[in-house]
Amino acid sequence: MEMGKAAAVVLAVNGKRYEAAGVDPSTTLLEFLRTHTPVRGPKLGCGEGGCGACVVLVSKYDPATDEVTEFSASSCLTLLHSVDRCSVTTSEGIGNTKDGYHPVQQRLSGFHASQCGFCTPGMCMSIFSALVKADKAANRPAPPAGFSKLTSSEAEKAVSGNLCRCTGYRPIVDACKSFAADVDLEDLGLNCFWKKGDEPADVSKLPGYNSGDVCTFPDFLKSEIKSSIQQANSAPVPVSDDGWYRPRSIDELHRLFQSSSFDENSVKIVASNTGSGVYKDQDLYDKYIDIKGIPELSVINRSSKGIELGSVVSISKAIEVLSDGNLVFRKIAGHLNKVASPFVRNTATIGGNIVMAQRLPFASDIATILLAAGSTVTIQVASKRLCFTLEEFLQQPPCDSRTLLLSIFIPEWGSNDVTFETFRAAPRPLGNAVSYVNSAFLARTSLDAASKDHLIEDICLAFGAYGADHAIRTRKVEDYLKGKTVSSSVILEAVRLLKGSIKPSEGSTHPEYRISLAVSFLFTFLSSLANSLNESAKVNGTNEHSPEKQLKLDINDLPIRILTFLAQKTPTSSIP
Template identity: 25%
Template sequence: MISFYLNNELIQTAAAPGSALLDFVRYDQHLTGTKIGCREGDCGACTVLVGELAADGQTVNYQSMTSCCTPLGNAQGKHVVTVEGINQASGQLTPVQQAIVAEGGSQCGFCTVGFVMALTGHSLGQQPATPHNTRAAMDGNICRCTGYKSLERAAEALGQQLAGRPATNALAWLSKQQFVPEYFQKMPAQLAVLQAEISPLPPSSPPTLLGGGTDLLVQRLAEVRAQPVQLVFDQRSRRGIRQEAGGRVVLGAATTATHLLESELLRGLLPGWEDFLKLVSSTPIRNMGTVAGNFVNASPIGDLTIMFLALGAELTLTDAAGAARRLPLHDFYTGYKQLAKAPGEQLTEISFPAPLPGEVFHFEKVSKRQYLDIASVNSAAWLRVENGIIQEARVSAGGVGPVPLLLRRTSAFLAGREVSADTLGGANEVMQSEISPIADVRGSAEYKRLLLRQLLTAHLLQAGLEIELV
């Protein structure tokens, strides 16, 4: 039995844990304000808020999620909010809705609900209400009518209102300002009672592992809905980011991309980390997508995979008996969508050596849109540079082969050479022999070769290359 709060109502259902939250909301509960759009997590029309009781048991942390690829089972013990659940009993517009109306931010209206929920989630969040953060909250929403300027003006007006949001007891202030109804203030206590009463959903055998759902519920919804699943998204033992005494950084497999982006540890170790992670999908998808899911999906252009290849990541795989083995990430891919993983094994941890002074990490991505898009080509590089000489290198690339590539020969060529234009030229020659791009909707093979050359140039510029580029 799955138990959670949907708006202000306690829900208990025996529906399939692997079904989509979107379908349950619309077809079982008849809350049709949440729209069906792309069903791929791209358009944002199905955005809802999912609140999880914090460790202190006193607050609820709300995040925007695209319900089309949110497994229903992941709602267990949480508070799910649709657009029907944010209005006061009087039926008047919330400040978010009013700002969109005032600035003409809605035309056909189909996408408007998603924008409303994304901005409401931002209002409930911990991020400072800067113009940048308020606009960034909408990075998972697409509108084909307004040209976005009206929506950006609405976000700016909303940010001005949120400037008065207090640092403590913000929920009471938001309720008084009618951003959310009063029942939100009772939700921490209600969720605490609910979580004390429920048990984790038992896995069936043989189960399909299901994390954030951002891949499986897009590609295989009907199949996953009909199968027994083992939900790992909320397993706290698989979350978290820590640095061990020897300096190695360890991630739980269910750590999300948002956890990565917001990690103070990673931001401190990897300058530019926040900017790199913001190129990964969008806010609602980052809130759901897990590191292990990105790796196991085995996409040749998986952004996180490309980053962690360059970081020298190692995987911990654990079988049903609890026996664990370690495997370098670059040995995990044996062919297109093929993994060096036994059927009973699960990816439980990811680790990599923490960068030291004098080491440079850099990530680049080229796509048709800056945000919320799949890369045409992406690349990352880790370089250890001393006195202008590259001592060691790891360069990775996506979109130029059947698997995410660690460019071993290119990396070996760079080692021991000075950071110079000649080194760039020689490395590019080696690199071109290591890749095998194909022409597809994201570009011709020749175009992808050129892109990767430019990304390699960007990596070396980051490492201190000073040359007039032509």
């Protein structure tokens, strides 16, 4: 490693080149935008990635493929150094008084979706990001004139992480849905474009939209990136004098660990920095090590055995990969869509979430669902590579900053005779809302040749966020259920065992409520499993001559004790 003058951070903001030399490594993108550029659209709201007031569009260029990738991000959490050689687009960049307003801005105004305006620039960029992503999808048909490839369902979720204290969300969602090709314009609310009830709703009356009207990555920055590739590849890792390090391999990272520059108390290892929105840094760090540039940590390997995700793969990318898979993978992807908000998922990493859950009492949904799926993790400590089940990893003492999580492996379970479900209860179903309780259950069943009964061959019951240090498997309940058919008496005993296993730590808020949620989740899963097995038995005719053996389970068959327990402990509104 060599000591050298720190290279300046170069980025484009709304198509204009900016250079920042010697900037403090803890400087956020939002701070830079508001103090070094004319941009005033993104604002500091919560400072936690939870309100969306600071959302911008970040674009990255890959010279190897000549492709630009765009995604929304929280500029209040994004560190300036992490967007070096990136292009940033704010609400001023898509439309303004000088150049004219973008259809997103015009439709938000026309649908009365803005009042005080504090949150509106972030709303604009969340919607614009959703439009860019949808219109780049090659597998979707070309939309009718004036519309985008966005669907109504996607439009409803595009602003799921953006909070508004004035308007109410109906007009905001209406403005976003007006771009969706499958929307019924007559269903949209009051607006300035047509008079509801008197005039027919027609897309021609809306401000015209054409994808690709906004350049998200200027050519001059592409040229700079191409010209700097060879120089960057041949240069050693500098001992930076601005405190920002970008190792390009695990070996380089460990050389940094061993150098005199490394001090655990003053160095922070980052991939996206979204964790600082959950646990605020008590002190600003002097040095940061950005591990996103290590190729091995970004791997995505799919095989007949399962899917391996590198630790710095973003949650959004993981959703994309897992959505194209079997039942278990698709269920995991569906649950991940409920974690955080789009502009946080775009940068937050799978590995960062798991490490935070291991080190701190973090209510991680991801740790719980991956635990139930039988996932394993690979870590590196010094020169040793170790593989643990996720359960073993979570149970270890908090790992130090020199322990590197390399990847997470999710095994292939197939779809035959496998049932997998996930649950969560939170203040809001979407957006940044930490779970009161989350759970995930996986069961493999088989048909007993002698009795013709469906038995639980294997089962995994994972619970988290209920007030414990980390997600757990309820082994006593699992051991009890293995080899049994699902009946009323079996469910009652499973609930009794679960109640003794879920023990919120002292000081946890509403412990009885959390326990009742856990019970309701298990009851819902087991009763659904029993009924699905019963339907399967009817279809296959395995119980044709033995009606008394059918796996019939009705709520009225359950003992009065479990009904009383659920009625007293679990409000019906808490069950998703």
